[in-house]
Amino acid sequence: MSLSEASPGDATRLVDLTPADAERIRHFEDLTWFEVAPGQTGADYVRNLDFTRTRGVEPVGPAPLGTPSDGPVPLVGTYSAWLMGVTAPGPDGDLTPLPMSGLTWVGVHPDHRRRGILRRMMVDHLHGLHDRDETPLAGLHASEPGIYGRFGYGGASSDVSLDMGRGTEFRAGETLDASASEVSTHFVDADSDEAAAALHRAHLATARHTLGTVTRGEDTARGWFADHPTSRGGHEPLRAMFAQRGTELTGYAVFRRVAKWNDDHQPEGEVRVRELGATDPGSLLALARRLVDFDLTGKVTFYDRSPDDPLLWWAGGPRAVRVRHYDGLWLRLVDVDKALTARGYSGPVDVVLDVVDDVCPWNARRWRLSVGADGVGSCLPTDADADVRLPVQALGAAYLGGRPIVAQAAAGQVTELTPGAVRRLSRAMRADSDPFGAIGF
Ligand SMILES: CC(=O)SCCNC(=O)CCNC(=O)[C@H](O)C(C)(C)COP(=O)(O)OP(=O)(O)OC[C@H]1O[C@@H](n2cnc3c(N)ncnc32)[C@H](O)[C@@H]1OP(=O)(O)O
Numbered sequence: 001m002s003l004s005e006a007s008p009g010d011a012t013r014l015v016d017l018t019p020a021d022a023e024r025i026r027h028f029e030d031l032t033w034f035e036v037a038p039g040q041t042g043a044d045y046v047r048n049l050d051f052t053r054t055r056g057v058e059p060v061g062p063a064p065l066g067t068p069s070d071g072p073v074p075l076v077g078t079y080s081a082w083l084m085g086v087t088a089p090g091p092d093g094d095l096t097p098l099p100m101s102g103l104t105w106v107g108v109h110p111d112h113r114r115r116g117i118l119r120r121m122m123v124d125h126l127h128g129l130h131d132r133d134e135t136p137l138a139g140l141h142a143s144e145p146g147i148y149g150r151f152g153y154g155g156a157s158s159d160v161s162l163d164m165g166r167g168t169e170f171r172a173g174e175t176l177d178a179s180a181s182e183v184s185t186h187f188v189d190a191d192s193d194e195a196a197a198a199l200h201r202a203h204l205a206t207a208r209h210t211l212g213t214v215t216r217g218e219d220t221a222r223g224w225f226a227d228h229p230t231s232r233g234g235h236e237p238l239r240a241m242f243a244q245r246g247t248e249l250t251g252y253a254v255f256r257r258v259a260k261w262n263d264d265h266q267p268e269g270e271v272r273v274r275e276l277g278a279t280d281p282g283s284l285l286a287l288a289r290r291l292v293d294f295d296l297t298g299k300v301t302f303y304d305r306s307p308d309d310p311l312l313w314w315a316g317g318p319r320a321v322r323v324r325h326y327d328g329l330w331l332r333l334v335d336v337d338k339a340l341t342a343r344g345y346s347g348p349v350d351v352v353l354d355v356v357d358d359v360c361p362w363n364a365r366r367w368r369l370s371v372g373a374d375g376v377g378s379c380l381p382t383d384a385d386a387d388v389r390l391p392v393q394a395l396g397a398a399y400l401g402g403r404p405i406v407a408q409a410a411a412g413q414v415t416e417l418t419p420g421a422v423r424r425l426s427r428a429m430r431a432d433s434d435p436f437g438a439i440g441f
Contacts, residue, residue: 022045023042037231039229058075098342161324254273269298349369
């Protein structure tokens with residue numbers, strides 16, 4: 001990665017950012033997101049950034065009128081990335097953990113928007129991943145859904161939030177009731193070295209069992225749930241709940257309660273569950289039962305769940321629970337061949353794909369995807385006639401097994417060139433369950 005690349009066209013240049021840029025980054029973030037965190041310093045803001053993957057855009061030439069002369073050059077754009085993981089479909093119904101570059105902290109100064117700075121940063125990010133052979137997959141959560149399709153990202157999972165009343169009864173059957181009764185739960189403050197270490201252990205253990213789960217790296221685990229008192233809006237500290245079978249750690253939740261009282265002096269507190277994961281359904285059930293059972297509360301919201309979440313059905317289905325549905329993880333195949341070879345398939349298929357990709361031109365060609373009866377595939381360049389033509393974002397959307405290629409063809413996003421090929425590809429890419437959006441980043 002070069003230290004700086006000037007672009008005379010828009011009078012800005014891309015630069016590597018370092019911890020010494022902390023105050024500049026804080027100023028820029030406050031300006032872009034206008035969500036100022038009182039009392040926090042630049043060092044607090046950048047605590048979790050990976051400075052080997054953090055880039056900024058700064059203007060070339062004189063500073064705008066009114067800019068303090070004694071300060072650093074203000075930034076007009078930033079992006080950063082973490083080396084993360086995602087649990088993808090494995091061969092024949094298994095799950096496979098894969099590395100993924102998680103894009104974050106994307107912003108452009110409001111005075112410089114719609115001049116191509118984001119496009120430049122996206123090309124820098126995606127071409128950098130390819131050139132360094134870092135990860136064949138890139139993911140993100142989008143602030144607005146209309147932005148990232150043009151850069152080859154497809155919506156690969158849904159975030160579903162579930163609102164339930166206090167005391168919601170989860171009907172899971174005798175076997176799971178018995179399993180849940182063997183699980184104990186307790187909670188502690190999330191923002192400590194000890195809690196962060198246990199949370200990370202539980203997070204990685206549960207991710208192995210959950211399709212679509214994004215995992216954070218060891219380097220960000222401690223700072224992920226940093227809980228600055230001035231940013232809590234007067235609410236309680238973030239809490240970490242753990243599930244254990246004997247001494248074995250089998251699940252966790254991260255949540256905060258918000259105190260509320262109605263006009264009749266009745267308690268209507270809220271429990272906001274930011275993350276919830278378990279290695280087995282009995283532990284999930286035990287955690288969920290504990291979370292809907294706090295005194296002084298009336299409502300519990302479980303964020304980042306999946307459309308076929310067990311919690312939803314244990315609670316009685318979509319008419320018993322308020323369900324809200326959003327786009328979750330957006331995935332981008334940086335290197336089509338490596339990404340399609342890395343995941344597993346639900347059955348055999350042999351199909352030639354004509355991939356359309358304006359942003360990463362090395363992908364734009366014909367590829368033969370050959371998957372054996374064991375669900376293991378390989379994807380290689382070919383000159384054979386194509387069976388299916390599709391934009392790279394269609395592969396990102398289908399990658400975790402959630403958005404069928406057939407449905408994308410019906411919506412006009414995928415073109416079938418050989419009869420039956422879309423259905424065969426679609427079936428091979430499908431998974432047994434919907435992927436989870438899992439963690440926000
Ligand atoms: C992964 C994350 O971190 S998500 C966070 C994204 N950041 C934010 O939402 C913060 C507030 N917004 C911003 O900072 C900026 O407006 C950004 C980053 C969204 C866009 O930056 P810009 O420099 O204006 O984008 P740029 O000029 O490169 O536009 C690229 C394309 O995206 C389109 N685009 C940009 N923003 C949006 C949007 N909010 N909705 C739909 N399309 C958009 C542009 O129209 C352009 O389209 P084109 O390729 O057809 O010409």
